[in-house]
Amino acid sequence: MSIVCRHQTARSGVNESDSYQEANRRAWDDLVARNSVFARTATDEECAHPLVSLDSRGWLPGRVDGMKVLCLAAGGGWQSILYAAAGADVTVFDLSPEMLALDTREAARRKLAVRTVQGSMDDLSVFENGAFDIVHHPVSTCYVPKLEPVYREVARVLRDRGLYISQHKTPTCMQISERDPRNRYVLGISYYHEGALPAVADTSYRESGAVEYLHRWESLVGDLCRSGFVIEDLTEPRRGDPKAKPGHFKHRGMFTAPFVRIKARRIASQIVSHEPPRLWVPDGAQDQLGKSDE
Numbered sequence: 200m201s202i203v204c205r206h207q208t209a210r211s212g213v214n215e216s217d218s219y220q221e222a223n224r225r226a227w228d229d230l231v232a233r234n235s236v237f238a239r240t241a242t243d244e245e246c247a248h249p250l251v252s253l254d255s256r257g258w259l260p261g262r263v264d265g266m267k268v269l270c271l272a273a274g275g276g277w278q279s280i281l282y283a284a285a286g287a288d289v290t291v292f293d294l295s296p297e298m299l300a301l302d303t304r305e306a307a308r309r310k311l312a313v314r315t316v317q318g319s320m321d322d323l324s325v326f327e328n329g330a331f332d333i334v335h336h337p338v339s340t341c342y343v344p345k346l347e348p349v350y351r352e353v354a355r356v357l358r359d360r361g362l363y364i365s366q367h368k369t370p371t372c373m374q375i376s377e378r379d380p381r382n383r384y385v386l387g388i389s390y391y392h393e394g395a396l397p398a399v400a401d402t403s404y405r406e407s408g409a410v411e412y413l414h415r416w417e418s419l420v421g422d423l424c425r426s427g428f429v430i431e432d433l434t435e436p437r438r439g440d441p442k443a444k445p446g447h448f449k450h451r452g453m454f455t456a457p458f459v460r461i462k463a464r465r466i467a468s469q470i471v472s473h474e475p476p477r478l479w480v481p482d483g484a485q486d487q488l489g490k491s492d493e
């Protein structure tokens with residue numbers, strides 16, 4: 200297969216004045232320089248059985264050859280290489296040029312075709328409507344302040360009945376600030392925290408230098424449904440180990456699930472409304488109704 204590693208910058212580009220994007224681009228470029236485990240490329244063994252490596256749950260179709268796959272915020276040469284090894288037509292989109300350079304390098308080394316595009320996941324305007332059959336989106340929505348624009352863009356670039364597999368840090372994972380002297384984990388950040396998260400003492404599930412945000416369940420799941428998706432499955436990948444010592448991320452993983460993985464289907468005919476339902480109520484009763492809704 201010919202090597203087609205095209206590196207492109209999304210039309211709107213990365214707005215340098217957007218501090219979260221700039222900080223996160225820098226943080227991820229640094230993680231590559233420090234050989235982070237998150238920048239681990241696919242191995243020969245994994246490439247021998249690419250769909251098994253990508254999809255232990257059986258969420259993908261039996262074959263993906265010829266399918267158009269968007270690996271979203273998935274730089275680093277893992278997902279893109281495995282999909283390409285399985286015969287898919289792959290585009291990998293990421294904020295970090297250094298992460299994308301790993302995709303380019305690995306694709307060239309393995310003589311696979313992978314297209315790389317740099318940009319921020321909340322603006323996919325570089326892609327046409329319905330351009331992809333599958334969007335595969337590893338943990339990364341913690342790096343954007345709002346989820347709804349991301350889901351809206353994914354819904355737009357997926358064809359009708361297309362598959363959206365995404366993984367996210369859970370709200371509880373983002374709320375934990377420290378471990379107390381009795382090795383219990385403290386929810387030191389409000390569930391309703393708005394804006395960039397403060398620095399915390401327990402950094403097991405935080406990346407140094409990155410600006411991160413908490414997304415509540417009503418956004419992680421609710422915004423997904425409101426954006427025109429139907430959820431087909433949801434899992435909580437295990438990271439806990441009962442033998443892990445306090446201070447290890449696997450110890451903390453025994454107390455709360457750090458991640459949620461969602462299988463969703465784009466259903467274009469779904470009635471989508473971002474308006475809250477309107478219900479006529481007698482004058483003066485609105486407040487009470489609002490309270491009962493909380």
Ligand SMILES: C[S@@+](CC[C@H](N)C(=O)[O-])C[C@H]1O[C@@H](n2cnc3c(N)ncnc32)[C@H](O)[C@@H]1O
Binds near residue numbers: 275276342
């Ligand atoms: C945990 S890594 C995921 C990729 C990795 N291959 C994996 O297997 O987990 C998170 C990725 O999100 C990217 N990222 C962070 N903010 C982003 C944004 N606003 N738009 C697109 N990608 C972003 C980072 O550059 C990084 O490559």
